[in-house]
Amino acid sequence: MTDRVPPLGEIQSRSLSEQVLDVLRDAILDGDFRPGQPLVETDIAARLGVSRAPLREAIRILSAEGLVESVPYHGTTVRALTKTDIEELYSLRGELEAFAIRRVIQQDAQQAASELREHMNAILQAAEAGDLHLVNEEDRDFHRTLIVLSDHSLLLSLWNVVGARVRLVMALLNRRNSDLKQVAYNHVPIIEAIEAGDEARAVQEIRQHIANTGALISEFWEVETENKNP
Amino acid sequence: MTDRVPPLGEIQSRSLSEQVLDVLRDAILDGDFRPGQPLVETDIAARLGVSRAPLREAIRILSAEGLVESVPYHGTTVRALTKTDIEELYSLRGELEAFAIRRVIQQDAQQAASELREHMNAILQAAEAGDLHLVNEEDRDFHRTLIVLSDHSLLLSLWNVVGARVRLVMALLNRRNSDLKQVAYNHVPIIEAIEAGDEARAVQEIRQHIANTGALISEFWEVETENKNP
């Protein structure tokens, strides 16, 4: 979005650790590892064709992000989310996004609204194509954009943790039976409130939106986890 | 506080990485490393008497916590906080604590109030002894207790990041010229609002409290950093 100086294709000077980190995180967030499943270092390192050193560093970061849990000398497992975790996740998410939306309105509400509207259209487009995976991705983009627009780097870094966990939830739970287009339309009141510069209403709308989503997921969570953890 | 089963002195079964992590974090948070100062792995590993492997893992975690910044092949430095960082830190902190206080009131306001009052007395006691360092520590304890009482594990884990950064600020800035006892008394309205079960007032008080602290620190920040980064 902002103009950057070097238009040259960036070369990958990233360390192996970082590449491993991204691969591992995506694997977890795409559900390639089931919750509770142990991550055996030797095994994964061999499969990735790297040594255990960069792998371990990646695991430490994932642990700090809360995606996996490590017990000394006992191993690392993918974090299994309980219903309480879901409730905590969405309650806190509501607070963070409400905070973000207040800042957004106090700064440049009009431009933010138009940018968010673009993202909403992207969700709608994905919904019309019936692409559930893409809908989820664009949905994440919408909310992440809201955070970015709030221009608060610390908030953004916390969001990276919260957002990753949201994505983990989504990976484990396909909202198969919901009307995809409705997912897109649900964002409209939020955008309108921002456009109107109505802080109170925007906060209320986003809180409502997050609470609804959380309640919906929380409802399905038990039956889902029951089926998978017998 | 809660009764634990094994009264036997716990043996340190913690891995070297974790010990190194704690030592390093304390060193940074106590100001033993100045902001911007490079952390040379070979040097620190030698000084701690450990290999670079556990040290690097510790550094990765500190990096994820935002206390240090790592650039591939170029090194790790202690994060230097700008005035913007301070403002972001305290604005977000206000949100998190406001969220916590609402939950606390909705749960067991009376017990929370009494527990917080104990912490306030601890601050007061430290203030009367003129122990600035202890005042800071007890102050941290007060706010951390508020978070813990909110019974929200995700919030607590985010707080560990935010709280660490607050501590980092405190380490770099001695509030020498402030009335220590006043620091303690500033917490009284918060406790009273909790005791009264008045959610709105409690939220307002905590927001005020954090905003005041943030403004005070933000004010001093420029002159402090000017003196130290010529």
Add this chain to the structure above:
DNA sequence: CGCCTGTCGATTGTCGACAATCGACCACTG
């Protein structure tokens, strides 16, 4: 038969050595 104890295999934790990368410095060239 029940419980304690010692051993075993698997996995993680740690180490020292080697390779890759970067910035600084300096000689060289036009």
Add this chain to the structure above:
DNA sequence: CAGTGGTCGATTGTCGACAATCGACAGGCG
């Protein structure tokens, strides 16, 4: 003298091997 190219030292990144620790299982003792 400005700019370029190469070399060097320092630091980080990665690797393979070894040590420490844990849970499970089997054997002995009451």
